[in-house]
Amino acid sequence: MSRTPARHGRRPGPSARTRLALSYAGFLAVAGALLLAVVWVFLLRYVPDNSQGLLGISPNRYLLIHTFAPAAAWAMGFLLVFGLVGGRLLAGRMLAPLTRITAAARAAGEGSLTHRIGMEGRRDEFRELADAFDTMLGQLAAHVAEQQRFAANASHELRTPLAVSRTLLEVALGDPERDREEVLTRLRTVNTRAIDLTEALLLLSRSDRGTFTRSEVDLSLTAEEAAEDLLGPAERRGITLDVTGGPAPVRGSAELLARMVTNLVQNAVVHNLPAGGTVTVRTAVEGEAGVLRVENTGPPLAPELVATLTEPFRRGTDRVRTDEHAGAGLGLALVHSIVRAHGGSLALAARPGGGLLVTVRIPGAGMSVRHTRR
Numbered sequence: 001m002s003r004t005p006a007r008h009g010r011r012p013g014p015s016a017r018t019r020l021a022l023s024y025a026g027f028l029a030v031a032g033a034l035l036l037a038v039v040w041v042f043l044l045r046y047v048p049d050n051s052q053g054l055l056g057i058s059p060n061r062y063l064l065i066h067t068f069a070p071a072a073a074w075a076m077g078f079l080l081v082f083g084l085v086g087g088r089l090l091a092g093r094m095l096a097p098l099t100r101i102t103a104a105a106r107a108a109g110e111g112s113l114t115h116r117i118g119m120e121g122r123r124d125e126f127r128e129l130a131d132a133f134d135t136m137l138g139q140l141a142a143h144v145a146e147q148q149r150f151a152a153n154a155s156h157e158l159r160t161p162l163a164v165s166r167t168l169l170e171v172a173l174g175d176p177e178r179d180r181e182e183v184l185t186r187l188r189t190v191n192t193r194a195i196d197l198t199e200a201l202l203l204l205s206r207s208d209r210g211t212f213t214r215s216e217v218d219l220s221l222t223a224e225e226a227a228e229d230l231l232g233p234a235e236r237r238g239i240t241l242d243v244t245g246g247p248a249p250v251r252g253s254a255e256l257l258a259r260m261v262t263n264l265v266q267n268a269v270v271h272n273l274p275a276g277g278t279v280t281v282r283t284a285v286e287g288e289a290g291v292l293r294v295e296n297t298g299p300p301l302a303p304e305l306v307a308t309l310t311e312p313f314r315r316g317t318d319r320v321r322t323d324e325h326a327g328a329g330l331g332l333a334l335v336h337s338i339v340r341a342h343g344g345s346l347a348l349a350a351r352p353g354g355g356l357l358v359t360v361r362i363p364g365a366g367m368s369v370r371h372t373r374r
Helices: 016-042 061-109 125-174 180-209 219-229 231-236 254-270 331-341
Strands: 215-218 240-245 249-252 278-286 289-296 345-350 356-363
Touching (some): 061 125, 125 180, 215 219, 215 254, 219 240, 254 278, 254 289, 254 331, 331 345
Parallel strands (some): 240 278
């Protein structure tokens, strides 16, 4: 009964260095055999096999063969040994960069993402492989760090409403005469925010995976529906909400795209001037992409702040907002994730007079979509 090694379920075999050395030796042996065949075909077989030999002055075929054969055998043996030794040396030299790449891959497999190959020398296939591996490790390390920050922030955000709920309950139990209606109202508010945060986290995970059914969606209709839903909050803040533009058909998830547009419009309403502000939503088709632009007035924004607004749990503390819509800092992070899942692009720019301009481009309904991961 044969036993198979547990690792990967494969039997150990000869190394690549050994196989290359055998290949070099085999190539030299074949070349030597071909050379001997040429000598026989074009020379020895034309030598007469008689006592006088060729023209009566040259050795005959028998003498030539018995004189040449030992030397040819020694030459073939030398070629085999030279091919094995030289091939092994050459193969070791050629495969030396692969050893460094393997060591880096094993270190990464053990959890060390800080190690880099850093291969020097001319740009050949091994150098390109090493550079690509270093780039992959850098991206993977950044992704892991981002996920760790996200998990820590999510844990903190989920812990906060639970801690507030416990405090309210402890206060209510310690003071039986306290107004029960007030406690229940505050508990309901805290619970609603916790539910909203959980739903946002689930939606963010779903959009990152790109597992959703795609259909044709018109961004102009989605924008009009979002504006109708948020017209009340906008009017209460004295903000003018305007939706313009033509049809912008794209292909994607109607639910996720609706959430994307709603988040952008709500973000523009909440982070606006205290009164007299405006929010403009425009849709169009540019090239082969559906384009959505959401522009709002507001205080001036620093470029370094705008560059971080799509990070999860980034609330933009320098922006104007009310406590009623403090949020969890996932609005633009969700938008970014949804746009990326649809193969689109998201651009944020601070307006010269204050406020923000957000431009979303999503491939049109007739284009194929490729989901890009972080």
